Amino acid sequence: MRQVYEIMSSNTVPSAVIRRMPRYYRYLGDLLSRGITRISSADLSRRMNVTASQIRQDLNHFGGFGQQGYGYHVETLYNEIGHILGLDQEYRVIIIGAGNLGQAVAKYTNFNKRGYKVMALFDSDPALAGTIVGGNPVYHVDTLPEYLSEHPTDIAVLSIPKVGANEVAEVLIDNGIQAIWNFASLDLQIDPGKVVVENVHLSDSLRVLTYRLKQLREAEKGTAE
């Protein structure tokens, strides 16, 4: 039975559905914090600006959690989605690159609240080694293999420039890291069977925004003429 579930969840859930799950989790968390215990699928749909049928279809990939005529029980659904996403476990996190972005991630207290435990930062700058960032030690990046052999780690944040990022990723993977949160502005060359990578390409995002701004302005110009 477990095998069937695994096959279902790893192979048949479309990537777009998976990407929407954290958004459901976020909205349900908000409802929960405001003391709302149940919600109709129509109301949830209106708030999230997706169709009720979309919500139903998405949740059905994981078994479905609504009851006809009742809607959704907020806390149950919140916990179920948290479980699906693996958020009911703790993850030990290291951050490679103690520059501005790495420090911002290290100091982002919400991560520590929510099951992600930052353990240490690493940097190639010897001047940073030995300092403390957000309560966590900064080590020299050359000590990564030694650190990882002694401290089992779940997730590595890559907040370094693209030059050298593939080499660092290789060291991480060779030393047992299975998940990389990549902020470096390149697509890592890695074996997808051994490690999962989630990219945050900030420049790409800003460029999409710029494109849309340009489109908006051209549309306005068209209307004004």
Add this chain to the structure above:
Amino acid sequence: MRQVYEIMSSNTVPSAVIRRMPRYYRYLGDLLSRGITRISSADLSRRMNVTASQIRQDLNHFGGFGQQGYGYHVETLYNEIGHILGLDQEYRVIIIGAGNLGQAVAKYTNFNKRGYKVMALFDSDPALAGTIVGGNPVYHVDTLPEYLSEHPTDIAVLSIPKVGANEVAEVLIDNGIQAIWNFASLDLQIDPGKVVVENVHLSDSLRVLTYRLKQLREAEKGTAE
């Protein structure tokens, strides 16, 4: 003719295609910086891990830029995509929220190099007002309307907690901001006809990574048994 182009580019280019354009731009920029002047569509396809037909189809939304038997002229295509994305103009940027993330964005020198000019930061903490971050002044957020009336601004970065984010977005839009790069962990309630928003939901991204890590581990466990 211009009208036709506008209609084409604003209405018929699928969002997924637009999202891929910055990636093309990034790869072409890398090729250019390595002195590569032309590239076959097969070679570009192999490097980017998408099919040559996908690349052709994507570029055809904007007119297409390849020549049969020649491939792509790297610099021409790079500049054309830059033009499509609106990167041949300068954008004035303000940052709302001078916390760790806002400071990281302000100090990210690549933005200044690439046509995005950070002008000022704003924060609700009176202790931060009057300080300098990455060479830019920090003002109190209450002075936003006054600032915007005197300094035409293209893009506002929203690097504040979700509480109050909608109110700040309203002030921005009322004072002429047409583009918001939103790092606050919520979906802004805004009129899509007046402003474009690009979200960077870091928590969502980390949760997708966690889900994939969980799947990877379950698949491994399945294989090992």
